[in-house]
Amino acid sequence: MYKKLKLKFVNAPLRRKIVLMMSVLITIIPTILFSILAYTYFKLGIELLFNEKISRSLDDTVKVAEAYLKEHKDNIKADALSISKSIELNSIILINDPSEFTLLLDKQAELRKLSEIYVFKPDTGTVIAKNSLLFSLLFEKLPDEAIRSADNGEVVILDSANNERVRAIVKLGSYFPNTYLLVGKYVDPSILEHLKNTQGSADQFQFLMHEISATQLKLEIVFVVTSVLLCLTAIGLGVRLAHYITKPINRLVEATERVKVGDYSIKLPEKQGKDETAILTRAFNKMISKISTQREELIKFNNIINERRRFIEAVLSELSAGVIALDIKSRITLYNNAAANLLNMKPTRKTPKLDTVFPEVLTLVQKTKDASEATVNKNLEIVRKGQKRQFFVRIYAQRNSKNEIESIIVTFDDITELVSAQRTSAWSDVARRIAHEIKNPLTPIHLAAERLHKKYLPQIKTDPENYKKYLDTIIRHVSDIGMMAEEFAKFARIPQPVMKKHDIITLLKDEIFAQECTYKNIKYTFDTSLKSCIINCDSLQVSQVLINILKNSAESIEAKAEKRAKNFEGKIIVTLKATDQFADISISDNGIGFPGDLLDRIFEPYITTKTKGTGLGLSIVKKMIEDHGGSIKVEPLTTGACVKFTLQLYSEGNNAKS
Numbered sequence: 271m272y273k274k275l276k277l278k279f280v281n282a283p284l285r286r287k288i289v290l291m292m293s294v295l296i297t298i299i300p301t302i303l304f305s306i307l308a309y310t311y312f313k314l315g316i317e318l319l320f321n322e323k324i325s326r327s328l329d330d331t332v333k334v335a336e337a338y339l340k341e342h343k344d345n346i347k348a349d350a351l352s353i354s355k356s357i358e359l360n361s362i363i364l365i366n367d368p369s370e371f372t373l374l375l376d377k378q379a380e381l382r383k384l385s386e387i388y389v390f391k392p393d394t395g396t397v398i399a400k401n402s403l404l405f406s407l408l409f410e411k412l413p414d415e416a417i418r419s420a421d422n423g424e425v426v427i428l429d430s431a432n433n434e435r436v437r438a439i440v441k442l443g444s445y446f447p448n449t450y451l452l453v454g455k456y457v458d459p460s461i462l463e464h465l466k467n468t469q470g471s472a473d474q475f476q477f478l479m480h481e482i483s484a485t486q487l488k489l490e491i492v493f494v495v496t497s498v499l500l501c502l503t504a505i506g507l508g509v510r511l512a513h514y515i516t517k518p519i520n521r522l523v524e525a526t527e528r529v530k531v532g533d534y535s536i537k538l539p540e541k542q543g544k545d546e547t548a549i550l551t552r553a554f555n556k557m558i559s560k561i562s563t564q565r566e567e568l569i570k571f572n573n574i575i576n577e578r579r580r581f582i583e584a585v586l587s588e589l590s591a592g593v594i595a596l597d598i599k600s601r602i603t604l605y606n607n608a609a610a611n612l613l614n615m616k617p618t619r620k621t622p623k624l625d626t627v628f629p630e631v632l633t634l635v636q637k638t639k640d641a642s643e644a645t646v647n648k649n650l651e652i653v654r655k656g657q658k659r660q661f662f663v664r665i666y667a668q669r670n671s672k673n674e675i676e677s678i679i680v681t682f683d684d685i686t687e688l689v690s691a692q693r694t695s696a697w698s699d700v701a702r703r704i705a706h707e708i709k710n711p712l713t714p715i716h717l718a719a720e721r722l723h724k725k726y727l728p729q730i731k732t733d734p735e736n737y738k739k740y741l742d743t744i745i746r747h748v749s750d751i752g753m754m755a756e757e758f759a760k761f762a763r764i765p766q767p768v769m770k771k772h773d774i775i776t777l778l779k780d781e782i783f784a785q786e787c788t789y790k791n792i793k794y795t796f797d798t799s800l801k802s803c804i805i806n807c808d809s810l811q812v813s814q815v816l817i818n819i820l821k822n823s824a825e826s827i828e829a830k831a832e833k834r835a836k837n838f839e840g841k842i843i844v845t846l847k848a849t850d851q852f853a854d855i856s857i858s859d860n861g862i863g864f865p866g867d868l869l870d871r872i873f874e875p876y877i878t879t880k881t882k883g884t885g886l887g888l889s890i891v892k893k894m895i896e897d898h899g900g901s902i903k904v905e906p907l908t909t910g911a912c913v914k915f916t917l918q919l920y921s922e923g924n925n926a927k928s
Contacts, residue, residue, distance in 0.1 A: 301497045308493060331468045338465070342436045342457060347425045349382045350438035350453045357389070361445035364399075371399040385435065388452040389442070392417050398449060412439065412452075420450055428452075518547040522554055534562035596678040600624055600635055603677070612661075612684055614654050631663055631680060638665045639675060649685070660686045719744045767808030767897050771920050774805045774812070774853050778844060781816040785842075789824045791831075793839060798846035803853050804920040811894045812917070818887045819857050819913050826861025826911070833862075851919055852900065858912035864904060872904050 356374065357364060364371040375387045379401040389399040392412060416426045420441045428437040437454035518538075525536045536558060538551045592609030594602055602621050609615070613627045625632060630652050638646045646665045651658055663682040667675050723741045730737045775798065782794050820842065827840030840860060847854045864872055873892040895902045895915050902915035 301500065305493070305497075308489075338461060339436070339457070342455065343427045343438075346384075346436045346438045346453060346455055347427060349378075349384060349455075350425050350440045350451060353378045353382075353387065353453055354440045354442055354451045357451065358443040358445065361443065365445065368399060372402055375399055375401040382453075383455065384453050385456045386437070386452070386454040389446070389449060390452065391449055393448060398446075417450070428454075518551060522550065525554065525558070529558060529561075534558060534565060591681050591683045594624070594628070594680040596624065596635065596680065598675055598677070600632070600678070602627075609682075612659075612682065628680075630661075631665070631682075634663060634665050635678060635680070638667045638678060650682075658686075659684055660689045716745060716748045719748065767811050767894070769806045769808060771804055772807055772809050772812070774803045774807075774855070774917065775800065775846065777809060777812055777816065778846065778855070781813060781820060782844060784817075785820045785824060789828075789840075791840060792824055792827055793841050795841070795843045796846075797843060800846060800848055803846065803848050805853050805917045806920045807898055807917060811898070815891045815894050815915075818891050822887065823857060823859035823861060823911075823913075826863065827859055828861075830860070830862045848919070852916040853919060854914070854916055856912055856914040858907060858910060860907075860910040863906055863911040873902070 353375075356378065357371075360370075360374065364374065371389070375389070378384065379387050384401070387399075387401045388397055390397045395411075412428070416428060416439055419426045420439045423441065426439045428439065430437075435454050435456045437452055440451050442449045442451055521538055525538055528536045537555055540552055540555065541548050589606060589608055592612045593604075593606045594609050595604035597603050602624055605615075605622075615622055615627050624635070630650050634646055634648060634650075645667075648663055650661045650663050652661055653659075661682045662685045663680065666679045666681075668677045668679065670676050719741050723738070723745075727734060727738060727741075778796060782796055785792075786794050823842050824840070827842070831838045831840060842857065842859045845856045845858075873888050892902050895917070899918045900916040902913065905912045905914065
């Protein structure tokens with residue numbers, strides 16, 4: 271419990287801490303101490319003051335005073351009876367001589383120290399006799415109750431309002447019918463005052479004794495109210511003091527929150543002084559000003575860096591060459607889109623590993639680390655998706671002033687097409703030279719063989735048939751060599767296409783029909799949803815492309831049919847689709863297909879699977895399609911092969927109609 275309260279107090283805001291400390295230190299603790307002191311004072315002082323001994327002493331004092339008054343009353347009663355007997359004994363004299371009556375009363379008053387003696391008749395209000403020292407001329411009316419009690423033979427004591435005198439009434443005997451005697455005496459004023467004070471003190475003491483619980487409750491209420499007021503006052507003072515202390519701190523906190531969200535324009539009002547808050551406020555303003563300046567400079571430099579980074583990223587993204595950045599541990603830190611495309615990287619959130627995406631370059635990277643030269647170049651042959659590609663790889667090691675490698679940059683280009691083009695160019699030059707050198711002697715040989723056949727065949731009598739066969743063999747092979755030289759010539763100088771508008775659907779149907787007439791055992795299928803597809807092409811070259819590809823498919827099917835049963839059905843499917851800019855054509859067959867090791871070189875010159883082929887057909891096809899701005903590729907199938915190529919549409923628009 272204590273730890274929880276301590277943790278709450280530690281985590282409480284400063285303003286609340288100050289208020290709590292003010293309330294506890296200024297109000298609660300003094301109040302508790304004062305409560306203990308008041309309780310002790312009440313117990314030891316008030317209750318001891320109002321104990322039973324003092325109460326008994328006051329009661330005894332009151333009883334003494336009351337006994338004194340009672341004694342006076344008893345004495346006055348005895349005096350009244352004594353005087354009434356004296357009057358009755360001398361009644362005969364007194365009735366006839368009033369002076370004697372007065373003299374008797376005076377003597378009795380002097381003897382008994384009485385202040386007044388009356389003999390009167392209440393019914394008529396007549397005073398028969400009184401002592402001479404009585405100066406009152408009027409006789410006050412007595413209570414009827416007192417008269418009736420006296421009629422019953424009682425001595426009635428009459429109490430005055432302040433007990434300053436004691437009087438008694440007694441009825442006289444038969445000599446004085448309906449006559450009463452009243453005697454009175456004054457009580458000593460000092461005794462009366464003492465009695466009054468004693469009685470008042472006793473009454474006050476009894477009142478306080480009865481009201482001590484109420485008094486205690488009132489004191490407690492006053493104490494509680496006072497404590498609450500003190501507490502509220504302390505809390506108010508604590509709040510004011512906390513506000514005074516925490517206001518600049520709160521301003522600092524609010525300013526810090528604004529700075530945290532990026533507002534560096536905040537400036538706190540500064541006040542002159544050497545107190546901690548003023549110093550802290552000035553230091554805060556200076557700090558924010560400096561941070562704001564540094565932030566603006568950082569933003570400026572960051573914008574420059576971002577512009578450079580965007581420029582580099584734009585350059586890298588547009589580069590056809592792949593770029594991979596490595597750290598000192600050969601981990602990939604950056605790569606561009608070209609690298610991902612060339613290496614067939616799969617999209618992933620994790621950074622790919624070099625030994626996974628480009629293991630062929632690991633040896634070169636290690637060689638770069640070990641070598642003193644900064645750059646290492648090499649041609650590499652890699653295989654991706656079953657295809658061999660030629661990469662020109664350049665590795666550059668970036669070193670610091672201590673000649674320590676900081677990073678490694680790997681750049682690579684796919685030079686497969688370039689190598690192929692170089693080979694094609696080389697073979698084209700060779701073919702041109704071969705065609706030139708072969709054609710020169712072929713004509714004389716062919717003419718000589720024909721002259722030998724015409725001029726000397728009739729003269730040959732011995733074995734003319736073999737002679738003729740020899741000449742036919744020479745002429746046939748010369749024709750074959752001539753055809754081969756013509757193929758070399760065509761490959762060496764393929765004419766530039768003459769572009770015109772043509773419907774590729776018509777061209778496809780014409781060539782398919784021609785092939786159906788030639789290869790009647792093969793089933794041809796033309797699949798397209800287009801009614802027309804206008805392309806920009808040289809119809810002769812496109813027809814030559816279609817003839818070459820369809821003929822290769824048919825020969826592949828025939829080769830497979832020779833190995834299979836006679837009921838083997840060859841199929842060639844021609845498919846046509848149109849995109850925004852190209853007509854996509856695919857020709858697939860269920861023939862023997864292409865060997866896997868030749869797929870990456872199938873379009874190179876003199877690469878063939880036929881026993882009598884020159885290997886120039888697909889090379890010429892590729893050159894013609896590229897001259898038309900298209901592309902061609904070969905894909906193996908489980909039951910044959912598929913040749914896909916594209917040709918540009920005539921113009922952007924609705925050239926292909928469904």
